[in-house]
Structure formats: structure tokens, C-alpha cells
Amino acid sequence: MVRPVVVEELLKVRNLTKRFGAVAANDGVSLDVRKGEVHCLFGENGAGKSTLSACLYGYYRADSGEIVFKGKTAELNSPADALRLGIGMVHQHFVLVSNFTVLENIIVGSSDVGVFLNKSEARRKVVALCQECGIDIDLDREIWQLSVGEQQWVEILKALYFGAELLILDEPTAVLTPQQSDQLFRIISGMRSRGLSIILISHKLREVMQSDRVTILRKGKVVATVETAGSTAESITALMVGHKVTKHVRDRSVMPAGEFLSLRNVCAKGDWSEDVLKDVSFDIAKHEVLGLAGVAGNGQKELFEVLMGVRAASSGGFSLDGEAIVAPTSREMLDRGVGFVPDDRFLEGLIPEFGTAENLVLGWQRAPEYRRGPFLDRRKLGLLARKKIEEFRVVTASADLPVERLSGGNAQRVILAREFLHARGLLLANQPTRGLDVAASEFVCEKILEKRAAGFAVLLASEELDDLMRLCDRIAVIFKGRIMGIVRPEETSLLDLGMMMAGDAKEPERTVQ
Amino acid sequence: MLELLQGPLLISILAGMVRIATPLLFSAMGELVTQRAGIWNISVEGTMLLGAVVAYVVASTTGSPWLALLAAVLACALISLIMSFVTIVLKAEQFVAGLALNLLASGLTLFWFQTYVIGREPPKFAGFDQVDVPLLSDIPFLGPILFSQRLLTYFAFLLPVAVWFFLYRTKYGLEIRCVGENPKALDVKGLSVGWRQCLAIMFGSLMSGFGGAFLMLGYSDRFVPDLIAGRGWLVVVAIIAGNWMPFRVVGAIFIFALLEAVAIHAQVVGVSIPHHFFLILPYVASLVLLAGLRSRTHQPEALGVPYSRE
Numbered sequence: 162m163v164r165p166v167v168v169e170e171l172l173k174v175r176n177l178t179k180r181f182g183a184v185a186a187n188d189g190v191s192l193d194v195r196k197g198e199v200h201c202l203f204g205e206n207g208a209g210k211s212t213l214s215a216c217l218y219g220y221y222r223a224d225s226g227e228i229v230f231k232g233k234t235a236e237l238n239s240p241a242d243a244l245r246l247g248i249g250m251v252h253q254h255f256v257l258v259s260n261f262t263v264l265e266n267i268i269v270g271s272s273d274v275g276v277f278l279n280k281s282e283a284r285r286k287v288v289a290l291c292q293e294c295g296i297d298i299d300l301d302r303e304i305w306q307l308s309v310g311e312q313q314w315v316e317i318l319k320a321l322y323f324g325a326e327l328l329i330l331d332e333p334t335a336v337l338t339p340q341q342s343d344q345l346f347r348i349i350s351g352m353r354s355r356g357l358s359i360i361l362i363s364h365k366l367r368e369v370m371q372s373d374r375v376t377i378l379r380k381g382k383v384v385a386t387v388e389t390a391g392s393t394a395e396s397i398t399a400l401m402v403g404h405k406v407t408k409h410v411r412d413r414s415v416m417p418a419g420e421f422l423s424l425r426n427v428c429a430k431g432d433w434s435e436d437v438l439k440d441v442s443f444d445i446a447k448h449e450v451l452g453l454a455g456v457a458g459n460g461q462k463e464l465f466e467v468l469m470g471v472r473a474a475s476s477g478g479f480s481l482d483g484e485a486i487v488a489p490t491s492r493e494m495l496d497r498g499v500g501f502v503p504d505d506r507f508l509e510g511l512i513p514e515f516g517t518a519e520n521l522v523l524g525w526q527r528a529p530e531y532r533r534g535p536f537l538d539r540r541k542l543g544l545l546a547r548k549k550i551e552e553f554r555v556v557t558a559s560a561d562l563p564v565e566r567l568s569g570g571n572a573q574r575v576i577l578a579r580e581f582l583h584a585r586g587l588l589l590a591n592q593p594t595r596g597l598d599v600a601a602s603e604f605v606c607e608k609i610l611e612k613r614a615a616g617f618a619v620l621l622a623s624e625e626l627d628d629l630m631r632l633c634d635r636i637a638v639i640f641k642g643r644i645m646g647i648v649r650p651e652e653t654s655l656l657d658l659g660m661m662m663a664g665d666a667k668e669p670e671r672t673v674q
Numbered sequence: 675m676l677e678l679l680q681g682p683l684l685i686s687i688l689a690g691m692v693r694i695a696t697p698l699l700f701s702a703m704g705e706l707v708t709q710r711a712g713i714w715n716i717s718v719e720g721t722m723l724l725g726a727v728v729a730y731v732v733a734s735t736t737g738s739p740w741l742a743l744l745a746a747v748l749a750c751a752l753i754s755l756i757m758s759f760v761t762i763v764l765k766a767e768q769f770v771a772g773l774a775l776n777l778l779a780s781g782l783t784l785f786w787f788q789t790y791v792i793g794r795e796p797p798k799f800a801g802f803d804q805v806d807v808p809l810l811s812d813i814p815f816l817g818p819i820l821f822s823q824r825l826l827t828y829f830a831f832l833l834p835v836a837v838w839f840f841l842y843r844t845k846y847g848l849e850i851r852c853v854g855e856n857p858k859a860l861d862v863k864g865l866s867v868g869w870r871q872c873l874a875i876m877f878g879s880l881m882s883g884f885g886g887a888f889l890m891l892g893y894s895d896r897f898v899p900d901l902i903a904g905r906g907w908l909v910v911v912a913i914i915a916g917n918w919m920p921f922r923v924v925g926a927i928f929i930f931a932l933l934e935a936v937a938i939h940a941q942v943v944g945v946s947i948p949h950h951f952f953l954i955l956p957y958v959a960s961l962v963l964l965a966g967l968r969s970r971t972h973q974p975e976a977l978g979v980p981y982s983r984e
């Protein structure tokens with residue numbers, strides 16, 4: 162990592178403050194970004210990283226403070242101002258038009274297509290950009306046909322197309338596979354060597370450690386800015402949470418016992434009636450966490466949907482606690498005490514316009530404990546919300562603030578709080594730590610282990626292989642809808658897992674009971 | 675019933691359909707652009723009424739139908755600023771704003787009608803004349819149906835092509851559609867969502883002004899308060915039934931127009947079925963279409979959702 166010889170400040174932020182009602186999302190933030198550096202923003206969920214980025218992009222107007230760009234005070238009243246100055250941004254949540262093609266999403270609003278939408282010039286430019294970055298994507302497909310990973314590439318292409326001098330990337334890797342993240346980092350280092358500056362937001366330490374400098378935010382304030390070269394993952398984490406984070410490991414003295422969930426030859430069709438699940442069989446016992454490892458898009462989502470009763474299995478079936486489940490509905494699965502953490506928080510996990518309290522009882526709103534006669538018991542809901550907000554450390558102005566206003570990680574905590582509260586017996590978690598800060602993801606891991614100790618059967622899909630290795634009793638690897646094998650973490654290396662995830666046929670099919 | 679299908683009568687019915695479709699086409703194409711920009715402007719009915727009233731007043735005082743048309747269109751463009759202000763600046767519920775505008779228009783019209791029109795000698799006014807397209811109007815059968823119409827009708831029939839071209843083949847059309855699908859996607863590119871929605875609302879109202887003025891100046895000889903008779907609502911239905919695609923919307927409108935033309939002629943010919951039955955046909959058809967064509971795959975995703983950053 163070569164640092165530029167002449168330290169030149171591209172961006173200077175002085176005392177920036179941004180409030181939402183009573184919450185100060187950014188409280189006197191000062192920050193310098195040098196020319197040609199990758200500057201990481203690191204901090205807890207709700208620390209104000211996205212808000213700061215949005216202020217730098219002119220999307221939000223800071224209440225006070227000064228932004229100096231290339232030596233001149235910048236008036237950032239709208240993204241137009243930022244783009245004119247050469248500041249580009251990739252937002253934390255996709256900002257795409259789902260029924261436009263990839264190319265249309267990139268060119269809409271750009272000035273070089275002409276009145277009559279002459280796309281050929283723009284297409285050449287985008288194709289060149291793709292080649293340069295090694296992005297392989299069909300420009301004529303519509304967004305809804307793409308996987309989340311591909312959609313993320315479109316967002317990145319959009320930003321690159323405008324050719325910014327300072328690029329802000331707000332959690333670009335949250336939905337990318339580790340391989341895709343590596344590719345993004347190659348693109349980033351290419352940009353850095355061309356003298357561009359990048360502000361990168363990530364919760365993954367592996368990625369944070371690849372930056373030049375890290376600014377740590379806590380509760381809207383800057384805690385410190387450190388050179389990455391002189392720091393360790395531990396020291397940065399400690400700065401962020403104020404204490405050391407201990408990684409929990411499952412308690413091996415508790416042995417899984419008694420089949421709880423068992424799948425036999427489950428097959429299912431996808432949204433375009435392609436085969437997404439092929440003969441999936443496995444069992445999960447009480448006191449057991451079964452990991453599901455695999456590159457996103459290999460059938461994990463559909464597997465969870467089948468188990469939740471929202472997607473029909475085309476053949477095969479499963480049983481719960483010895484009882485065969487025939488043609489399940491999601492209502493039935495909820496009543497049987499299945500907790501489910503879906504991977505798309507705003508689409509499937511929450512009602513964005515509802516507050517935390519209402520989202521906490523979603524699906525259980527008819528349960529007697531939340532009702533008074535035919536009405537919701539507001540008082541009880543309020544009490545519950547207060548308790549869970551504290552327990553899960555949700556940062557929110559009030560229990561009634563629409564969850565769409567929460568930071569990404571805090572929204573995730575609301576889902577977790579709900580599912581951990583209501584599940585009895587089986588917990589299905591698809592990427593539960595996605596978008597969570599280091600401390601919060603450890604908190605989730607701890608909660609999962611608590612459930613395991615309490616006798617739950619847990620199915621946990623995650624792209625964090627380290628987490629799987631320490632939490633799971635066994636890990637099933639899924640590739641193209643097929644279980645490649647089920648292995649024990651203590652008998653397997655990360656390399657083996659990686660090879661199985663890539664569908665390596667050389668690996669003899671292994672399954673442990 | 676059979677006599678309806680004989681030569682001259684058939685021609686008359688089809689020519690009637692073209693005439694009846696004219697104001698609907700204007701309003702529908704305008705409203706389509708507005709809705710593609712994400713605004714549910716249900717004030718079509720009221721705006722058409724306003725256009726008709728203004729056209730009537732100006733035509734009967736100045737005697738010039740073209741001046742009347744201009745005034746009607748300008749008035750509708752102006753009134754659209756209210757809608758824009760309420761929905762874009764104040765970010766109020768678009769449905770309620772549209773309803774309010776409709777109530778306002780019909781209330782004021784009734785008031786004006788009872789105070790200034792009723793009981794007086796109806797003023798003379800000149801509407802638009804028929805314009806026969808040279809040569810084309812001599813084609814047997816098609817000529818009298820398509821090419822012996824009012825000038826505005828020819829424009830109305832070109833309008834869907836123009837709107838289609840605008841929406842799908844121009845940069846501004848792409849931007850308008852983007853606003854209707856996901857306004858933030860345009861906002862983060864540094865382009866104004868509000869201005870585009872404001873212009874789209876204005877275009878919609880302007881076209882409704884054409885529609886209302888044509889209803890008045892095209893074929894009527896006097897003003898009646900229920901001149902529009904739910905046509906503004908038919909337009910909204912046509913857009914939903916047409917799944918927000920220009921040519922399908924046109925198809926729905928032709929169905930309505932044909933049924934109304936049949937109803938009128940049935941009355942003239944004197945079929946034994948009560949003619950009220952025929953008069954409700956377009957409205958029944960609108961219900962049937964809505965129930966039958968439930969696909970809303972092209973409904974703009976952000977339709978009716980006010981946009982704000984924070």
C-alpha cells in the first residue's frame with residue numbers, strides 16, 4: 162500500500178451537523194479525504210455513515226458545517242451540485258428502476274444521449290467501462306431479472322459512468338459474494354492508482370483493512386481517524402465499540418439430540434419455473450445449528466421459502482418434530498413456532514411505513530397477548546417495543562418512527578428482535594448478520610447460540626464462513642440447488658468449503674450425520 | 675337491430691365513434707403522461723368541464739372557436755398549477771386533491787350556470803367546422819368515417835403516436851418514466867423530480883382542456899352542466915384497462931366510443947330496447963374491462979406516492 166508522497170486534501174469536512182428531529186445523525190463531524198486514497202468510514206449501525214455520505218452528495222442538506230472540495234467551499238444543495246463538482250455515490254439501498262434495462266438505468270438523466278435517445282454512443286462507453294473493470298453483465302436485461310449481486314454492479318456502473326473524482330460507496334459489498342468483493346477491490350485500487358479518491362463504508366473488517374485510512378464514527382461523532390497500516394482489526398473494532406468484542410463459539414458439551422426438522426428429496430421450481438432445488442435432504446436436531454454455505458443465488462432463498470410455506474415444493478417434503486407437513490401455508494408455519502429472518506429486509510421482513518412497535522408484532526398481531534378484545538393493545542405494544550429496543554439496542558427516535566427511516570442495520574435488528582421473540586423450536590435465518598456492525602453481528606451470533614442451548618433447531622445461511630465455522634454443528638454446502646455435502650467444521654478447512662461452494666466435483670460427496 | 679349494420683348506418687356509427695373518441699383521446703393521452711410521471715391526477719373530469727365552460731363563454735362572446743380553444747387550454751394549464759402545488763410542494767394525497775378539484779369544478783359550474791345561463795336566451799356561438807381532407811375523403815366507406823371530421827380529430831388521432839414516441843423514444847420520455855417508477859433514481863442524478871412532475875401535470879391538464887373544449891365546440895349547440903357526463907372517469911378507466919400502454923389505452927377508448935355511438939344510433943333508429951340500456955353501455959364496459967384486464971404490470975411503481983428526500 163503506497164501512500165502518495167504529496168498529501169493533498171481533496172475534501173475537507175468541518176463540523177458538519179445533520180439532525181432528524183431530535184436525533185443528531187451527524188454531530189460536528191470533521192473529516193479529510195486525500196487525493197488518491199481509499200478512506201473508510203467505520204462505525205456502528207446508526208452511527209451516521211449513510212447520513213454523512215448523503216450530505217456529501219448533496220442529497221441531504223447539512224444543518225451546519227462546512228464542506229471544502231478542492232480548496233473551495235462547496236454549496237451542496239442537490240446531487241446536481243455534487244455531480245458537477247465530481248462527487249459520485251453508490252447508495253446503501255438500490256436506487257434502480259426495476260423495469261428499465263441496465264443500459265437505461267445507467268443513461269437516464271445523462272446528457273450524452275441526445276434528445277432522441279441515441280444509445281449507441283452510450284452503449285460503447287458502458288461496454289468499454291465493463292471491459293476495463295471486468296464486469297460481465299447483459300446491458301439489455303431488465304433489472305428485475307438480475308440477482309442482487311448483479312444489481313450492485315449496475316449501481317457501481319452508474320457511478321463510474323459519470324466519472325467522479327471522489328466516489329462514495331455506501332456498503333457496496335453487503336450483497337456481494339466474497340469473490341465479487343475481491344473484484345470490486347481490484348476496481349477500487351485501479352481507481353486509486355489513477356488518483357481518484359474513494360470513501361468506502363463497510364462493516365467487514367477484511368475490507369476495512371484494505372483501505373488507507375479509517376475514520377471511526379460513534380453516535381454521530383468522529384472518534385478517531387487512523388492510518389490502516391498502523392492499526393489492527395482489533396484496535397479499530399475497539400475504537401468503534403469502546404471495548405473488545407469476544408467471539409462466541411458454540412458449546413460443544415451440548416450435543417444435538419432428537420431430529421426436529423427433516424427434509425427429504427425436496428425439489429422446487431424458481432420464479433421462471435427453472436429447477437432451483439434438486440433433491441435437497443437434511444435433518445436438523447434440537448440443540449443444533451446447521452449452516453448453509455453457498456454463493457448467493459444457488460437456491461438458498463427458495464429453500465427458506467419452501468420451509469416457510471410460501472413456495473410449494475414440486476416433489477419431496479419435510480417434517481417438523483416428527484409430523485409430516487403437507488401443503489404448508491406461512492400462517493401454519495408461524496403457528497408451529499417457526500421463526501424466519503428473510504434476506505431482503507425491506508421487501509419481506511418489514512413494513513417500511515410501520516413503526517418499530519407494529520413491526521415487532523407483525524404476524525402475531527392476532528395473538529391474545531397483544532390484543533384487548535378486537536383492538537391492538539397499544540400500551541402493551543409500547544412496552545414490548547421499549548423492551549426490545551433496549552435489548553437489541555435499536556437506535557431510533559421513537560417506537561413509532563417508520564422503520565424505513567432507521568439505518569440499515571437497525572432495521573435488521575427489528576426483524577431479529579421479532580423473530581427471536583416469537584420462534585419456538587425452529588429458527589430459519591437467511592443472512593441474519595448482513596449489514597450489521599461487528600458488535601451487532603456478534604450479538605446475533607450470541608443470540609443464535611442461546612437458542613441452540615435452549616433446544617432450538619437452527620438453519621443458518623451466511624456468507625461469513627468464519628461465523629459458520631464457529632457457530633455450526635454441521636455445514637451443508639449448496640450449489641446450483643443441490644446439497645454438495647454436509648461437513649463438520651472441525652474436520653473441514655475454509656478451502657474445502659470454498660471448493661465445494663464452487664461446485665467442485667472432485668470433492669467426493671460427503672455427508673455426515 | 676339488424677338495420678344497425680347496413681351501409682350508411684354503419685358508416686354513420688363508425689364516424690360517430692371517431693368523433694366521440696376525439697375528446698377521450700386528448701384527455702387520455704394527457705393523463706397517461708401525467709400518470710407515467712407518477713401522479714394520479716383524477717381531476718380529468720373537472721378539468722374537462724372547466725375547458726368546456728371557458729370554451730363556451732369565449733366562443734359565445736367573441737364568436738371565434740379558435741380563440742375559445744386557446745382560452746380553454748390556457749385556463750386548464752393554469753388550474754393545473756393548483757394540482758402541482760398541492761401534490762408536489764405540499765405533498766398532499768393526490769387522490770384527495772383530484773377529488774377536491776373535481777368537486778370545485780362541478781360546483782362552480784353549476785353556480786355559474788344557474789346564475790348566468792339558465793332562463794336567458796342562449797347565445798349564439800360558432801363551433802368547429804368539418805374539414806374534408808382532399809382526395810382521402812372521397813374514398814368509399816373509409817372516407818366519410820375518417821376523413822370528414824373536425825380538424826382537431828385528426829390531431830387527436832396522431833396524438834397517441836406522438837405520446838408513444840415521446841415516452842419511449844426520447845430522453846425526456848425516459849426521464850418522465852423514471853420519475854414514475856422510482857423518482858429517487860432521477861433525483862440522485864441531479865435532475866429535478868418536481869419540475870418534471872409539474873410539467874407532466876400541466877401537459878395532462880392542457881390535453882384535458884382540448885378534450886373539454888372539443889366536446890363543447892365540436893358538436894354541441896348549447897351548454898349543459900353534465901356535458902362531460904363521466905367521460906373524464908372513463909379516461910382514467912381506459913388507462914388502467916390499457917395497462918398504462920399508449921396503444922392499449924387507445925383500444926379501450928375505441929371500445930367506449932363505439933358503444934356510445936351505437937347507443938346514440940339505436941335511439942335514432944328506434945330499436946325496441948329502452949335506449950337507457952344503450953346509454954349505460956360504455957360505463958358497463960368500463961366495469962367489465964376493469965374486472966377482465968386485471969394485469970397492472972405496467973403501472974408506474976411510484977404512482978400516487980409523493981416524493982421527498984427525508
Ligand SMILES: Nc1ncnc2c1ncn2[C@@H]1O[C@H](COP(=O)(O)OP(=O)(O)OP(=O)(O)O)[C@@H](O)[C@H]1O
Nearest residue numbers: 181186206207208209210211212566567568569570
Ligand atoms: N430520514 C430520516 N429520518 C429520521 N431519522 C433518520 C433518517 N435517516 C437516518 N436517520 C437516523 O439517523 C441515524 C443515522 O443513520 P444512518 O443511516 O446514517 O446510519 P449508518 O451509520 O449508515 O448505519 P448502518 O450501518 O446501519 O447503515 C439513525 O439513528 C437513523 O435512525
Ligand SMILES: [Mg+2]
Nearest residue numbers: 211253568569
Ligand atoms: Mg448506512
